[in-house]
Amino acid sequence: MQYLYHAVPSDLKDDKLYPLNILKKKHPDLYAIKNAKYEGREEVAQQSIPLLDCLWKDVIFLTAVHPQILLDTYRKAGGKMPHPLQYFQIDVDSLQQENIAVARYLDDDSKKTYELYDAENIKEYSTIPNRTIDYFVDQLNQGHLPLYYAYIPHVLYKGVIDTKDLPIIEVI
Numbered sequence: 001m002q003y004l005y006h007a008v009p010s011d012l013k014d015d016k017l018y019p020l021n022i023l024k025k026k027h028p029d030l031y032a033i034k035n036a037k038y039e040g041r042e043e044v045a046q047q048s049i050p051l052l053d054c055l056w057k058d059v060i061f062l063t064a065v066h067p068q069i070l071l072d073t074y075r076k077a078g079g080k081m082p083h084p085l086q087y088f089q090i091d092v093d094s095l096q097q098e099n100i101a102v103a104r105y106l107d108d109d110s111k112k113t114y115e116l117y118d119a120e121n122i123k124e125y126s127t128i129p130n131r132t133i134d135y136f137v138d139q140l141n142q143g144h145l146p147l148y149y150a151y152i153p154h155v156l157y158k159g160v161i162d163t164k165d166l167p168i169i170e171v172i
Helices: 020-026 028-038 067-076 119-125 130-141
Strands: 003-007 060-062 085-091 100-105 112-116 154-157 168-171
Touching: 003 060, 020 028, 067 085, 067 130, 067 168, 100 119
Parallel strands: none
Antiparallel strands: 003 085, 060 154, 085 168, 100 112, 100 154
16 A cells, blocks of 8 residues: 655644635635745745646645654754654545656756656655755755755645545654
8 A cells, every 4th residue: 555645734724624715615714824834935826737637726735755854854864853744645546546746856966857646756756855855954054944845756646625624644
């Protein structure tokens, strides 16, 4: 079985994960809070995802990297997490396969390529690139809070995910 992960939001409503553009209609108050992470980088939220025929704000972001590995890597780079974190563990087979794409970063710059999710590539999707570790160290040394998933393949799901029966794992 292959799993994908999404941090459990403290303000989850309806036992569902929504893409931002759906959240805007269903829960405008939450949308305002979640959309704030794009302040100063609004162009990111408007990126097109050609394979899914939608925008960045029309998908839910998942990772194939086990959250404990991500947290351990972040800590080794000098980052601190003050509390345990919880993540939904999502069986990839429970999702509509035609609605899953992966955004991968090219090695030489910040440009992304998109591909349909392929179970055969799970090892690549779940490996933290060296440039992510370098980025963590650089940002932390400058006193900045890094983006936790920088340069890690982003698994993008076009749809809503019901969390009611999903297992939750805790990382410490």
